[in-house]
Amino acid sequence: MEIKEKKVVVTGAAGFIGSNLTDFLLEQGAEVIGIDNFFNGRIENLTEAFKNDKFEFLKGDIRDLTFLLDVFEDVDIVYHQAAFTSVPQSIKMPENCNNVNVNGVLNVLNAARRMDVEKIIYASSSSVYGDTPTLPKREEMCRLPISPYGVTKLACEAYMQAYHQVYGLKTTSLRYFNVFGPRQKDSTYSGVIAIWLGHIIKNEELTINGDGKISRDFTYIKDVVQANILAAKHDVAGEIFNIGAGSPISLTDLAKLMLKLSNKNNLKIVYSVPRPGDILHSYADISKAKRLLKFEPRYNQEQGLLEYFKWYNETYGANLNL
Numbered sequence: 001m002e003i004k005e006k007k008v009v010v011t012g013a014a015g016f017i018g019s020n021l022t023d024f025l026l027e028q029g030a031e032v033i034g035i036d037n038f039f040n041g042r043i044e045n046l047t048e049a050f051k052n053d054k055f056e057f058l059k060g061d062i063r064d065l066t067f068l069l070d071v072f073e074d075v076d077i078v079y080h081q082a083a084f085t086s087v088p089q090s091i092k093m094p095e096n097c098n099n100v101n102v103n104g105v106l107n108v109l110n111a112a113r114r115m116d117v118e119k120i121i122y123a124s125s126s127s128v129y130g131d132t133p134t135l136p137k138r139e140e141m142c143r144l145p146i147s148p149y150g151v152t153k154l155a156c157e158a159y160m161q162a163y164h165q166v167y168g169l170k171t172t173s174l175r176y177f178n179v180f181g182p183r184q185k186d187s188t189y190s191g192v193i194a195i196w197l198g199h200i201i202k203n204e205e206l207t208i209n210g211d212g213k214i215s216r217d218f219t220y221i222k223d224v225v226q227a228n229i230l231a232a233k234h235d236v237a238g239e240i241f242n243i244g245a246g247s248p249i250s251l252t253d254l255a256k257l258m259l260k261l262s263n264k265n266n267l268k269i270v271y272s273v274p275r276p277g278d279i280l281h282s283y284a285d286i287s288k289a290k291r292l293l294k295f296e297p298r299y300n301q302e303q304g305l306l307e308y309f310k311w312y313n314e315t316y317g318a319n320l321n322l
């Protein structure tokens with residue numbers, strides 16, 4: 001299915017990934033309805049989108065089925081990005097996390113079924129794997145999430161597959177591995193790159209939770225957007241795909257790389273206690289996405305970081321000396 005001329009809904013459109021996806025879909029000629037309740041999203045993330053006649057924004061909550069039924073009328077594709085997205089916050093508020101993520105997904109699926117939506121593409125997460133030792137992570141291996149957030153993402157993938165099996169809905173889950181890039185903000189709901197960037201700009205030391213040996217497969221936002229477009233284009237359904245860069249880096253090496261690229265080698269790296277719920281290593285085997293979606297990551301971590309830093313300088317007049 002080509003995106004051009006399609007009517008698409010992006011849930012969580014005011015968030016980091018949702019807003020980047022929205023902009024790209026509009027560039028491709030799709031008609032986009034963005035929805036968000038601003039729990040963590042920001043209206044300024046939609047500044048570009050509002051310049052386009054084919055964009056409409058509706059403030060609303062994915063826990064509201066009536067709202068979704070209205071929004072999904074005549075819609076071809078739903079990109080479901082809205083979620084309670086923080087692992088540490090999910091440990092503090094597991095019920096809230098479950099409510100938004102699992103009940104929200106059920107609403108999205110039920111509304112999509114009733115309104116005959118053609119495809120649903122779901123933002124899942126590498127957190128479903130938990131701390132299983134085998135690397136790289138392959139889609140079919142054992143999933144043992146260790147945080148309430150990871151549990152909800154696994155439950156939602158299972159709902160996606162079940163709704164394909166029993167109702168024939170065309171669902172696809174994309175398991176994102178630590179995404180970073182423009183519009184990711186420095187907050188309790190953010191990933192480590194955005195948090196450290198905030199510290200670098202303020203000339204503050206970088207704190208690593210744990211011994212710095214834990215590693216992640218940081219994936220640049222443009223590659224995640226690309227994967228979403230490919231998931232709509234290819235005739236796949238009821239499937240789950242890892243979406244990562246396929247090249248892990250330890251947190252110590254990442255901190256050093258960020259300091260080097262921003263010319264802030266004078267800032268210290270300090271080590272603190274590990275965070276509960278954090279897995280040790282995460283690294284994606286992306287061969288299934290390469291084979292069935294023709295997905296090819298185009299950014300390594302250094303290229304992605306440089307583009308992100310440049311955007312930060314241009315947008316906030318930051319002092320990153322690149």
Ligand SMILES: NC(=O)c1ccc[n+]([C@@H]2O[C@H](COP(=O)([O-])OP(=O)(O)OC[C@H]3O[C@@H](n4cnc5c(N)ncnc54)[C@H](O)[C@@H]3O)[C@@H](O)[C@H]2O)c1
Binds near residue numbers: 126178
């Ligand atoms: N960023 C990552 O590294 C990463 C990794 C794996 C998976 N994901 C998944 O990708 C998706 C997007 O993540 P993100 O990083 O852009 O996070 P984000 O927090 O920036 O975006 C999520 C958006 O959902 C909105 N939202 C939350 N609850 C809502 C509700 N009840 N109704 C309507 N909108 C609601 C928020 O306001 C926010 O704008 C999420 O599903 C997340 O779990 C992200």
